[in-house]
Amino acid sequence: MSSRRQADPFDIIRYWNTQRSVNGWWHSFELPDGTEIRGVCDLAGLENRINQFPIPHDLRGKRVLDIGTWDGWFAFEMERRGAEVVAIDSWDNPLFREMHARLGSRVDYRQIDMYQLVPDRIGRFDIVLFMGVLYHLKHPLLALERVCALTTDMAAVDSFILREQHRPGDNLARRPVMEFYETSEMGGQTDNWVGPSLECLLAFCRVAGFARVELRSVIEHSACVACYRRWPDLQPGAGDAPELIDGTHNINGGINFDSGADDYVSIWFNTGARNLSLEDVRPDVSGYGVRPFHVASLGEGAWQANFKLPPGLEPGWHDVTVRIGESRPSNPRRVAVDIPVTTAGLRLTGLCDGKTWIDGQLDRAHGRTISLWIAGLPENADRNNVLVYLDGRRLRITWMETPNNGGPRQVNVEAPDDVEPGVTQIGIQVADSRTEPADLLII
Numbered sequence: 001m002s003s004r005r006q007a008d009p010f011d012i013i014r015y016w017n018t019q020r021s022v023n024g025w026w027h028s029f030e031l032p033d034g035t036e037i038r039g040v041c042d043l044a045g046l047e048n049r050i051n052q053f054p055i056p057h058d059l060r061g062k063r064v065l066d067i068g069t070w071d072g073w074f075a076f077e078m079e080r081r082g083a084e085v086v087a088i089d090s091w092d093n094p095l096f097r098e099m100h101a102r103l104g105s106r107v108d109y110r111q112i113d114m115y116q117l118v119p120d121r122i123g124r125f126d127i128v129l130f131m132g133v134l135y136h137l138k139h140p141l142l143a144l145e146r147v148c149a150l151t152t153d154m155a156a157v158d159s160f161i162l163r164e165q166h167r168p169g170d171n172l173a174r175r176p177v178m179e180f181y182e183t184s185e186m187g188g189q190t191d192n193w194v195g196p197s198l199e200c201l202l203a204f205c206r207v208a209g210f211a212r213v214e215l216r217s218v219i220e221h222s223a224c225v226a227c228y229r230r231w232p233d234l235q236p237g238a239g240d241a242p243e244l245i246d247g248t249h250n251i252n253g254g255i256n257f258d259s260g261a262d263d264y265v266s267i268w269f270n271t272g273a274r275n276l277s278l279e280d281v282r283p284d285v286s287g288y289g290v291r292p293f294h295v296a297s298l299g300e301g302a303w304q305a306n307f308k309l310p311p312g313l314e315p316g317w318h319d320v321t322v323r324i325g326e327s328r329p330s331n332p333r334r335v336a337v338d339i340p341v342t343t344a345g346l347r348l349t350g351l352c353d354g355k356t357w358i359d360g361q362l363d364r365a366h367g368r369t370i371s372l373w374i375a376g377l378p379e380n381a382d383r384n385n386v387l388v389y390l391d392g393r394r395l396r397i398t399w400m401e402t403p404n405n406g407g408p409r410q411v412n413v414e415a416p417d418d419v420e421p422g423v424t425q426i427g428i429q430v431a432d433s434r435t436e437p438a439d440l441l442i443i
Contacts, residue, residue, distance in 0.1 A: 009165045012221075013187025016040050027073035029099060037099075039071065046073050052216045052224035053156040055127060059083035065125040065150060067114065068133035072096045075107050078129070086122060088112050115139065117146050119312050126153045132222065134159040134201070135186075138193045140178075144208035148229070149312030155227040157205060161218070162195045176200040198223050209311045211282070211289025229310075231282045231289040235326060242271035244330035247320040250306050254384030255335045263309040265320065265335070270301050273324045282323040283307045285335070313337045336380040346376035346433040349408045351426060351440060361441040368415040369398065370440070373408040374428055381409070387429040388413045390440070415442070 020026055025039030027046060036043075060082035066075040069087035076099065079085045086108045087096070096109060112122070114137060128151045130144075137143045147155050162172050162179060170177075176199040186192035196204065198215075201223055205213040210227040217224045248255060250266035257263045267283060281295050281303075288310035295305045305322070316339065319332035352359045354369030362370055370390075377386065383397040388411065395413040403409065425437040 009163075010185075010187035013189060013192070017187070017189070025071055025095060027071040029071075029073060029076075031102060041073075046077075048219065049131065049158055049222070049224070050074060050077060050156075052158075052219065053226055054154070054216075055081075055156065057081055059127075062126040063123070064127045064129065065122070066129045066131075067117070067147065068131065068136070069093075069096060069109070072099055072105075072107065072109075074129050074131055075109075076100075076103055076105055078127075079105060079107050083127070086110065086125070088114075088117065088122075090114065114143055115146065117150060119149060119314075122150070124152050124312065125150055127151070128155040130155055131158040132160070135194050135196070136191050140194050140196070141204050141208060144204055145311050148209040148227070148310075151227070151229055151312070153229060155210070157201075157225040157227055158222050159201055159225075160195060160221065161201055161223045162197045166195065172197045172199075174199065176203045201225060206291050207293070207308070209290055209308045211284075211291060213291075229288050231284065231323065232326075234328065239325065239327040240272065241328040242269045242273075242322055242324050242330045244269045244320070244322055244333055245302075247333040247335060248382075249384065252384035254382035256339065256341070256380055256382055256385060257309050257335055257337045259309070259311070259313055259315075259338050264306055265309055266304060266306050267320065267322055267333075268298070268302065268304050269322055269330060271303060271324050272301060273327075276303060276324065280325050281305045282325070284321045284323070284329065285310050286313065286318040288313070309337070315339060339380050341380060341385050341431045342378055343376050343430045343433040346374070346428065346430055346435055348426075348428055348435045348438050349373045349375050351438060354412055360439065361443060362415060362419075363443050364415075364419070364421075365443075368417070368419075370395070370413050370415055370426070372411045372413065372426070372428070374411055374435075375408040376433070377403075377409050377430065379403045381430060385430060386411060389427050389429070390415060390419070391424040391426075 019040045027041050028039040028043045029037040062083045064078040064083040064085045066087045069075045069089050075085050075087035088110055090113055092111050128147055130147050134140050177197050178200045179195040181192055184190050202213055205225055205227045211231050212228040214226045216226050245268040247267045250264040276295055278292055278295055281292050283290055290307040290310050292305040292307040317334050320335055321329040321332050323329050350373035352371050353362050354371040355366035356363055388395045398414050399412040401410040421442050423439055423441050426440045427437040428435045
């Protein structure tokens with residue numbers, strides 16, 4: 001074996017840093033008077049990177065966010081195309097401010113940490129640029145979820161990826177793997193944290209909550225991925241819609257979701273389609289599509305699918321629908337996002353055997369279902385937040401009536417197998433409200 005040192009594939013990063021330390025600028029610029037400022041990234045390369053994405057040349061009326069803007073070339077280019085632009089970085093770069101002044105720019109420049117980027121703080125954007133940022137982040141998937149939440153149409157994700165020269169013989173083209181850099185292993189920079197393979201980058205974008213993830217190109221130093229929030233528009237002659245049976249929280253079975261949590265939706269639907277794959281099933285919540293991670297046949301045309309709650313939903317009620325390929329959307333089922341659970345005058349107005357309908361009793365010879373009528377339930381009451389207790393034991397809710405203009409709602413629960421005969425007490429709790437216990441005769 002030769003004693004000559006093999007070339008480090010990350011030497012290019014060291015070279016770039018040396019060049020930047022000499023001239024200061026990372027991006028190159030052409031000023032209105034024709035003066036050119038030459039940075040490490042030349043104009044042709046910058047234009048080539050942004051042109052990999054389907055971004056219109058006329059962006060009037062659009063909002064664009066540039067995350068990790070650095071000297072600001074991408075932000076100023078989006079402004080030149082007519083967009084209202086917000087540019088974000090984790091530090092106050094004096095070169096950005098210099099170019100901002102020299103161009104007479106109106107770009108809104110802010111210093112915010114990547115993980116603090118939420119819609120409540122900076123709003124939502126038609127297009128989000130995430131150019132050369134991902135591998136600088138210790139939590140790349142969380143960052144992509146933040147990007148997804150801010151995007152209403154398309155995010156342009158450009159990132160370093162591992163290639164054959166970085167890991168010879170590892171067959172990276174087919175493996176969704178990521179390398180972690182604890183200190184300065186990637187080109188001597190301590191702010192380079194991860195190196196995803198191309199398959200890993202694409203998988204991250206899908207799992208982050210985007211509906212469609214499209215590899216646009218792999219160029220010299222990065223991969224360019226367009227990430228869309230919505231399914232393709234419905235076309236004339238679309239196929240028959242599936243029937244959506246239910247849509248609930250995939251862990252607790254309720255209809256309430258927390259946008260700040262890692263919540264997932266389970267849906268059940270009927271369709272005449274057969275042999276469905278992940279690519280065939282297109283769930284949607286209030287216009288935002290999400291690729292499912294689980295699709296399973298339940299037999300006789302019944303199916304289940306699980307998917308991430310779309311990031312960035314506003315508080316309120318949202319319609320869940322599903323399409324099968326290019327079909328029409330299904331009927332909707334409503335879910336509640338970030339709606340507080342509050343009650344007014346919670347009380348139990350009736351209870352009876354769910355089979356015989358005899359008031360105040362449960363006859364175990366006819367089953368174990370108890371039917372209750374509860375007044376004061378909030379509209380977003382569900383199987384998870386309505387707690388029914390029989391002599392201190394929580395009962396499983398098997399069915400809930402939909403809201404009916406504020407009147408009492410029927411709730412069916414199931415008594416345990418080992419419940420003893422005699423008089424016991426049943427009560428309901430929702431949030432901080434409790435009903436007075438009511439007697440139930442078990443025979």
